[in-house]
């Protein structure tokens with residue numbers, strides 16, 4: 238499939254259900270803004286997968302947060318969800334588990350050129366780990382004013398005192414991500 242031709246023909250709207258292959262990625266990156274548009278749609282695709290993970294968390298009584306780590310050629314390196322209660326581990330947030338799983342998978346503690354999709358803004362612990370791992374880009378759904386460290390409470394993504402900058406994109410599928418959290422906590426209260 239020649240994605241670029243498809244995009245041109247339909248005024249920037251890509252086909253749905255495509256995968257970002259190596260060659261497509263390079264071609265789109267060369268095209269600048271058009272690539273950004275493609276990535277915007279890709280963000281939603283991966284966030285949907287993160288939402289599926291978050292729903293699994295909700296089903297087992299965990300705070301519904303899901304995370305997907307994707308390499309720059311569109312390959313999913315890990316997909317996981319919050320499991321702090323299940324694992325009796327305060328560090329078992331979706332993001333931490335996604336980082337651990339992917340690092341083992343590629344046998345490298347640096348997760349260079351990757352994008353982390355997470356349904357809720359990463360907390361201070363997770364943003365710390367994201368900076369350590371040198372993740373390039375964090376895409377999240379809803380903000381977290383109580384814990385968020387990608388712009389809400391703190392902004393570790395752009396703190397010049399740290400030796401790594403993380404690009405952030407907020408608000409992808411935000412409504413679905415927020416609703417999942419609200420429904421979960423509402424059900425707990427009732």
Ligand SMILES: [Zn+2]
Nearest residue numbers: 330359360363
């Ligand atoms: Zn966290």
